[in-house]
Structures are given as C-alpha cells and as structure tokens.
Amino acid sequence: MTGSLALIWPAMAAAFLASLVEAVEALTIVLAVATVRGWRPAGLGAFAGLVALGMIVVALGPLLDLVPLHLLQLVIGILLLLFGMRWLRKAILRSAGVIPLHDEATAFASETAELRDQARRHEARLDWLAALASFKAVLLEGLEVVFIVIALSAGRGMLVPASAGALAACLLVAAIGFIVHRPLARVPENTLKFAVGVMLSAFGVFWTGEGFGVDWPGADLAIVAFAGLFLAVSGAAVVMLRRPRAEVLP
Amino acid sequence: MSALATVFRELVELFVDDGALALAIVAIVVLAALVAALVPQVPLAAGAVLLFGCLGALVLNVMSAGRR
Numbered sequence: 001m002t003g004s005l006a007l008i009w010p011a012m013a014a015a016f017l018a019s020l021v022e023a024v025e026a027l028t029i030v031l032a033v034a035t036v037r038g039w040r041p042a043g044l045g046a047f048a049g050l051v052a053l054g055m056i057v058v059a060l061g062p063l064l065d066l067v068p069l070h071l072l073q074l075v076i077g078i079l080l081l082l083f084g085m086r087w088l089r090k091a092i093l094r095s096a097g098v099i100p101l102h103d104e105a106t107a108f109a110s111e112t113a114e115l116r117d118q119a120r121r122h123e124a125r126l127d128w129l130a131a132l133a134s135f136k137a138v139l140l141e142g143l144e145v146v147f148i149v150i151a152l153s154a155g156r157g158m159l160v161p162a163s164a165g166a167l168a169a170c171l172l173v174a175a176i177g178f179i180v181h182r183p184l185a186r187v188p189e190n191t192l193k194f195a196v197g198v199m200l201s202a203f204g205v206f207w208t209g210e211g212f213g214v215d216w217p218g219a220d221l222a223i224v225a226f227a228g229l230f231l232a233v234s235g236a237a238v239v240m241l242r243r244p245r246a247e248v249l250p
Numbered sequence: 251m252s253a254l255a256t257v258f259r260e261l262v263e264l265f266v267d268d269g270a271l272a273l274a275i276v277a278i279v280v281l282a283a284l285v286a287a288l289v290p291q292v293p294l295a296a297g298a299v300l301l302f303g304c305l306g307a308l309v310l311n312v313m314s315a316g317r318r
Contacts, residue, residue, distance in 0.1 A: 214297035
C-alpha cells in the first residue's frame with residue numbers, strides 16, 4: 001500500500017507539471033493563429049488535433065495490454081530516460097545561463113510573424129495553413145502528454161491518477177488562455193522542466209531496471225530516492241557550470 | 251508528404267535533442283543489459299550501472315556543453 005501511495009503522487013504530479021508545460025506551448029501557437037486569422041481556423045485546428053489525439057489513444061491504447069509487462073517497462077523506461085534526461089539537460093543548461101531561457105512571448109511573436117509572412121505569400125490558402133499550424137501544435141504537444149501519461153502508468157495501474165494530473169493541467173491552461181487571451185509568459189517553464197526532467201529520469205531508471213529484472217531496494221520508494229539523486233546531481237551541475245562565468249565578472 | 255516528414259522529425263525530436271546524450275543513454279542501457287545477463291545472481295549490479303551511468307552521462311554532457 002505504501003509503495004502504491006509512493007507512486008501515485010509522483011506520477012500525478014509529474015503528469016500535471018509536464019502537461020502544464022506542453023499545454024502552455026500548444027496554447028501559445030493556437031493563440032498566435034487566432035491573433036492572425038481569428039478563432040475559427042485556430043479553434044477548428046485545435047479541435048481536429050484533439051480528435052486525432054483521441055483516435056490515436058483509442059487505437060493504440062488496447063494494444064499496450066498485449067505487450068508483456070517486462071518488455072513494456074523496458075521500452076517505456078528507455079523512452080522515459082531519453083525524454084526526461086533531454087528535458088533535464090536543457091533545464092540545467094538554461095538554469096546555468098549556458099543557453100537562453102524559453103520565452104513564450106518570443107515564441108508567440110515568432111509564430112505570428114511566420115503566419116503573417118505566409119499570409120502575404122498564400123492569402124487564399126491561409127485559413128488552411130493557420131488551422132494546420134493549430135492542429136500540428138495540439139497534436140504534437142498532445143502526443144507528448146499522452147506519452148508521459150502512458151509512461152508514468154506503465155503496467156502499474158497509475159493510468160487514472162496520471163490522466164487526472166494531465167487533464168487538470170490541460171483544462172487549467174485552456175481556461176486561463178480563454179480568459180486572458182495572451183500567451184502564459186509568466187509560467188516558470190524552466191523550473192517546471194527541471195522538476196519534470198528529474199521525475200521522468202527517476203521513473204526511467206526505475207522502469208528500465210524493472211525491465212531487466214532488478215529488484216530495487218524499497219520497491220516503489222526507490223523512485224523518490226532516484227529523484228532526490230537526480231535533483232542533487234543536476235543542482236551541483238548548475239552550480240559548477242555557473243562558477244566559471246562568475247569568475248570572469250569584475 | 252513533407253507534413254508527414256515534419257511530424258515524424260518532430261516525434262523523433264521528442265526523445266533526441268542532443269545526439270551525444272541519446273547515444274550515451276543507449277550505451278548505458280546496453281551495458282546494463284549485458285551486466286544483467288552476465289551477473290544474474292546480482293541483479294542490483296545492472297541497476298547500479300543504469301543509475302550511476304545515467305547520472306554520469308548527464309553531468310559529462312552538460313559540462314561539455316558548458317565548455318563549448
């Protein structure tokens with residue numbers, strides 16, 4: 001029971017935070033489309049993206065039950081390691097100032113500029129192009145959410161808490177976006193990516209190990225220890241990366 | 251067709267951003283699989299390779315990116 005509880009909250013929190021980041025990114029593009037071409041193509045594209053996502057989940061979901069548990073854990077674990085450590089790497093480099101922070105306002109400006117440029121070249125087809133941009137954003141960011149939910153719940157009955165976390169994040173971002181009609185530039189995206197990268201990497205090590213038949217000490221609680229270790233090492237990496245920069249300052 | 255290629259490329263980019271880090275992770279997983287197969291009586295050895303290998307690969311990768 002303790003083990004299950006130890007897994008439910010990290011799974012739900014990781015799904016919520018990761019989905020928050022993805023939903024904010026999708027919202028930025030949908031809002032850019034709405035700003036340039038109005039809500040009709042933006043809404044239609046986003047709706048079509050959600051329908052396509054739903055069809056993918058309905059088509060592929062039952063297939064997961066046919067995959068042997070150890071194989072599923074191994075594949076999902078490796079994908080989680082690739083996905084989580086990619087986020088963590090970027091978050092460390094951004095926190096240390098090696099690469100610039102992701103800026104939703106800049107992304108919004110860049111997307112609207114691109115759509116306006118397309119408007120000059122293909123006026124007649126622009127509604128389609130705008131709807132396609134909205135569709136692609138919702139589909140691709142949504143696929144990341146679906147992957148995270150499936151990965152966090154792999155074979156452990158965590159589908160409901162992970163889905164609830166993801167759904168809550170998507171509804172929250174959609175509601176705020178609907179009210180403010182602006183990209184959510186104040187979301188501390190790098191901090192969220194740092195936290196999610198730590199959690200997904202910890203889940204990745206755990207699932208991959210389970211796939212190899214490793215009997216982790218403390219069972220599910222090992223995930224919390226792995227997350228602590230990834231957090232400590234990543235924090236130390238940020239400090240080490242910042243130090244040489246501080247030395248050259250007057 | 252180009253839209254499909256774009257979607258496929260973006261799907262790959264979900265998992266692979268820095269090729270060196272992705273390769274290092276795959277190498278660590280293969281090494282852990284070898285350890286699990288060669289030393290099945292100590293399953294934690296594969297786990298240790300996996301955990302510390304990933305942590306080491308992450309630190310080396312970001313340090314190298316910081317120097318560039």
